[in-house]
Amino acid sequence: MKILLLGSKGMLGSDCKKVLGQQFEVIAPDKKELDIVSWDRVTERLQHYKPNIIVNCAAFTDVDGSEKESFLVRKVNVEGPRNLAQGSARFNCKLVHISSDYVFGGRKTVPQPYFEDDSMDPISAYGTSKMQSEIAVKENAPDYIIIRTGWLYGSEGGNFIKSLLANALRTRKKQSLKVVNDQYGSPTWTYRLAHQIGELIKNGARGTYHATSEGYCSRYEFARHILEKLKIKVNLEPCSLEDLSQPARRPVNCILENRLLKKQGLSIMPDWKEDVDIFLDYYGEKLLKEAKARNS
Ligand SMILES: NC(=O)c1ccc[n+]([C@@H]2O[C@H](COP(=O)([O-])OP(=O)(O)OC[C@H]3O[C@@H](n4cnc5c(N)ncnc54)[C@H](OP(=O)(O)O)[C@@H]3O)[C@@H](O)[C@H]2O)c1
Numbered sequence: 001m002k003i004l005l006l007g008s009k010g011m012l013g014s015d016c017k018k019v020l021g022q023q024f025e026v027i028a029p030d031k032k033e034l035d036i037v038s039w040d041r042v043t044e045r046l047q048h049y050k051p052n053i054i055v056n057c058a059a060f061t062d063v064d065g066s067e068k069e070s071f072l073v074r075k076v077n078v079e080g081p082r083n084l085a086q087g088s089a090r091f092n093c094k095l096v097h098i099s100s101d102y103v104f105g106g107r108k109t110v111p112q113p114y115f116e117d118d119s120m121d122p123i124s125a126y127g128t129s130k131m132q133s134e135i136a137v138k139e140n141a142p143d144y145i146i147i148r149t150g151w152l153y154g155s156e157g158g159n160f161i162k163s164l165l166a167n168a169l170r171t172r173k174k175q176s177l178k179v180v181n182d183q184y185g186s187p188t189w190t191y192r193l194a195h196q197i198g199e200l201i202k203n204g205a206r207g208t209y210h211a212t213s214e215g216y217c218s219r220y221e222f223a224r225h226i227l228e229k230l231k232i233k234v235n236l237e238p239c240s241l242e243d244l245s246q247p248a249r250r251p252v253n254c255i256l257e258n259r260l261l262k263k264q265g266l267s268i269m270p271d272w273k274e275d276v277d278i279f280l281d282y283y284g285e286k287l288l289k290e291a292k293a294r295n296s
Contacts, residue, residue: 004051007058011157019194036080064247066126077129085140095141101150102127106251113257124248146208154190165291181220181238185254186212210256213272
């Protein structure tokens with residue numbers, strides 16, 4: 001089975017390259033070699049590689065930047081997946097596409113989760129582009145898996161854990177670090193998600209799946225767990241999403257239920273704390289060193 005992996009230099013893509021590479025033949029061209037925005041390049045490369053499956057981890061992922069970069073977001077997050085979907089139809093392969101919890105407005109009362117068949121109602125430019133990416137995939141790819149996930153962290157790329165550590169090390173005694181306590185979700189390790197993607201592929205899955213770790217927490221609880229685990233003493237100050245005045249609105253409730261994965265007996269997702277602990281046991285020292293270097 002030959003997989004064409006896009007976005008392999010990113011946070012999820014780099015773990016997919018590692019994990020899927022152990023089970024399948026994986027070809028992972030970078031953006032320079034295969035820009036998903038170019039239809040001509042997509043078709044030329046599909047003709048050349050002849051993959052059985054395309055796994056698309058490529059995206060424009062800057063949520064705040066998406067508010068002003070509407071042209072680029074549309075190109076990468078909507079036209080790119082549409083090119084891959086039409087390409088998958090033309091070259092007779094399956095498309096696995098990664099989507100986001102931000103396709104939902106997050107207005108459900110916490111802890112009511114979002115299900116795969118809930119209506120999408122995004123409240124940001126990024127969320128809208130991910131919703132449109134799903135529509136483009138469904139309309140054009142005869143055989144697809146859409147995987148909605150959220151609150152990703154991993155060893156590569158920027159994420160909440162890395163910025164928390166850099167901020168925590170910068171925060172002096174007597175000062176406090178503000179962390180949002182009114183946004184809820186399920187922190188999910190990209191390495192685990194890569195394994196989950198492998199399971200879906202091996203089992204010939206089709207359709208739209210939610211795939212996040214089990215359980216949920218607020219950003220504040222997530223931060224407290226990380227700092228306690230790494231024994232970093234910093235005063236955390238709970239604040240609201242509104243206090244931060246970020247350019248993009250964020251959904252309050254990002255909790256996704258992996259209903260279809262469980263129904264089909266395919267879920268390998270553990271409780272979020274279990275994976276965060278394994279991740280920090282493995283990468284904690286390295287991340288702290290990186291955070292110190294970033295601050296110096
Ligand atoms: N991060 C999260 O918390 C989160 C949550 C929910 C869903 N997701 C979804 O999960 C997927 C992976 O996210 P991530 O955080 O791993 O992303 P990421 O670290 O930002 O990586 C994105 C990758 O896409 C590549 N890329 C961008 N534009 C491209 C183009 N035109 N052609 C080919 N490649 C292109 C980037 O290459 P360059 O580095 O060379 O630009 C990078 O390797 C995305 O679909 C994202 O929407 C992420």
